[in-house]
Amino acid sequence: MARSLLDSFDCSEDRLKKVVANALGGADDGELFLEYREGEALVLDDGRLKTASFNTDQGFGLRAVAGEATGYAHSSDLSEASLKRASEAVAAVKHGYSGKLAAAPQGTNRRLYGDDNPIAAPGFEAKARLLQEIDAWLRARDPRVRQVTASLTASWQHVEILRADGHLARDIRPLVRFNVSVVVGDGDRQESGSYGMGGRKSFGDFLAEDSWQFAAGEALRQALVNLDARPAPAGTFDIVLASGWPGVMLHEAVGHGLEGDFNRKKTSAFAGLMGQQVAAKGVTVVDDGTMAERRGSLTIDDEGTPSARNILIEDGKLVGYMQDRQNARLMGMKPTGNGRRESYAHEPMPRMTNTYMTAGDKTPEEIIASVKKGVYAVSFGGGQVDITSGKFVFGCTEAYMIEDGKVTHPIKGAMLIGNGPDAMHRVSMVGNDMKLDTGIGMCGKAGQGVPVGVGQPHLRMDRMTVGGTQA
Template identity: 60%
Template sequence: MTFLDPRALIYRSGQLSPEEAEELARQTLKGCEDGELFLQFIASESFGFDDGRLKTADYSRNAGFGLRGVSGETTAFAHANEISAAAIRRAGETLALLDPAKAARAAPPIRSNRHLYTDASPLDAVEFGAKVRLLETIDAAARARDPRVVQVSASLAGSWSVVEIVRPDGFVATDVRPLVRLNVSLVVEQNGRRETGTFGIGGRRLYDDLFEPATWNRAIDTALDQALTNLESVDAPAGEMTVLLGPGWPGVLLHEAVGHGLEGDFNRKGTSAFSGRIGERVGAPGVTVVDDGSIMGRRGSLSIDDEGTPTQETVLIEDGILKGYIQDRLNARLMGVAPTGNGRRESYAHAPMPRMTNTFMRAGNDDPAELLARVKDGIYAKSFGGGQVDIVSGKFVFSCTEAYRIENGRLGAPIKGATLIGDGPSVLTRVTGIGNDLALDEGVGVCGKGGQSVPAGVGQPTLLVEGLTVGGTA
């Protein structure tokens, strides 16, 4: 069912009207320095096809509000999965615990009519049976590709969210957000050895291109190629060595090792390895890192953030020099800078915090083939799995899902069990080559912080990094 006015999913007769929402925001937030009433409706679905049959088919609808008041550094927050005037009044009692604001009320965000994605719902555009048939087709096609394929897992997921942000100063902003994702995972077996390969693609759009044979066939081929490559892999070496990082998804290392450390809350509190270092060199010449939530249709993009601020391109590191941090409204105000459109929350049940959107390193001028030729002994990391970072020290650990030895400037045998170990403050200073082949990821990233998960994007060109520690199995 398609709704002509998405706001009808938030405002219902006898429960809450737009006028009542504005009046309640004024009443409940009148003594606060900043804050908002965040209203949300979200519908989501997921299909999982495994072992030759449909294993899961889930659909859910949820709606609620979050009411946040800010006074100085203190935040009061209440939420409920009921959108009604009565529930919002009850939530307002929590805000009464705040001390009255001693400063003037913060100015509202800049208004924007920009739309980075369609308002249409991906869930409604394709009927149930077609979604199941797509996964059946992928399963059959993947098994027919190669006799070594012994297991296929395919999943399709989509969501459609309507949010409205109502402030006590009369500011109201609405955003309608689609999100889709297709994943294919294969297990291959040869001579008793099993290996896996995966591929995913998605973004803030409809399902249309995911149903195109060219798209899902590429997903199968990429996952199969990775799995078959890993069948031939040998134990990874260990020690400090030169690492060539592939373009695109390997930017997740940048996201973890550097990105989180550049978020405003950690730096305001002085707990980041980058705290107090604006204007200092934190990367090699040529290293420029940006966060940009305003790229059309990207998974990490938002027309406005969850506080109503339009997203933008924010230069974090320019030519190796630290220029700024990722900011929400609260931390920007306390640090005396402008918000950057990075106030994000998982849902109405969570208060916003500074979070990355699409974070990537800009391209350089080096030919990727020439960068490979420079490496006499090292590894090429083409794809990563999980990783983690300690914000205070900046130390990170990442596991490679597809990697190769490099010997005398040529790719050698694929390796398994390789992990990259380093620290954010120094890894960018070790960059000795930046490719001209910037690529963003395919649209599958999920970022976790403070118990909240949000979709995010990463990217980078091919990078040559000297002196990274490789934890191997050899």
């Protein structure tokens, strides 16, 4: 058991609690957020170890919330003097304000992941050798392999959240990720493929030989598929989305629009639609931070609220938002365990954890067979979304044509274009094969990045706009 971060200060715990209580007195809410983090990254690129880094970071963030206003100060100096300066800064938000401090979140004894630091094993030299082995294995598999990039990253985060009433919440969060990308070429043409996996666990599951070979093989397979791909057509098509990672479109086009802050400020395309039909019947969307060892899971969020399984859309109707404490209070709702921050230097805000669409009753084969002419999107790369309008654009990294109910040739350059709320009404078939992504998701919002999970079953979406290179 790691020692308490409160012990890192140059004063007693009682003294700390007194400073925090004074800083937050008269506010509606707030906390002292303490963090210690270790991180390691190894990246092998084109046969050479390009990056090998290890870092530690620690600090605190002090927050006072008064109405819609927030005072926030942070420092890497864990001293009473630094905490007092921070308390003076955040106190400005309470000037002329008289609030009643909200009750602390309910505690939890639930454990979703272990405390062990994943950086420790295997050792640095063993990781470096493995990356070299992956490079050699891929080059031996196919003479068309021109470049291999493989990486191993891990972090170990210890957080403590102290409230004005002395309530202390604590969480230790391991996180690992393995990723490999391959560039293949034939003459002047080059294409790429990638595969990754991760979670809140040790490296053991991912570094077993059959596991990394599967991942490397999938990256190579995708690259070779793209090497044979024809230019994507442009126009309006029925679309089939594969299960798993394509749920990133749901995350971007719908998930962000269901975060509490955007709806309180009425800047979301879903604002004011609670209880209304915002998707086709049969569409149920859930955000669940309680899944063991998943990348987006949290025992408690960064305000100390236990994570939960929150239903957002049920059978097409909007039934919930994801909330932190401030937006929940201002909207007359309950916090949902979605108050997240990148680090002690950032304020918490409503963020997703593991967001997915639940399974329906159609088989993937039935869904594909129902399409006369369309596009089968197996994997997505980058995408953009406008929260206010709901408009999105996503690039496919692996996609195929569907002709007369059969998957035919691969296509490249396909872009899926649409509007989140409108796209959800275009879902006409939901598969019975829901699965989550392999543990690679990272979500950005307001300059902060946090790990997330996405997922869905196979889906059919009718008459979607596809941008391509062939008119």
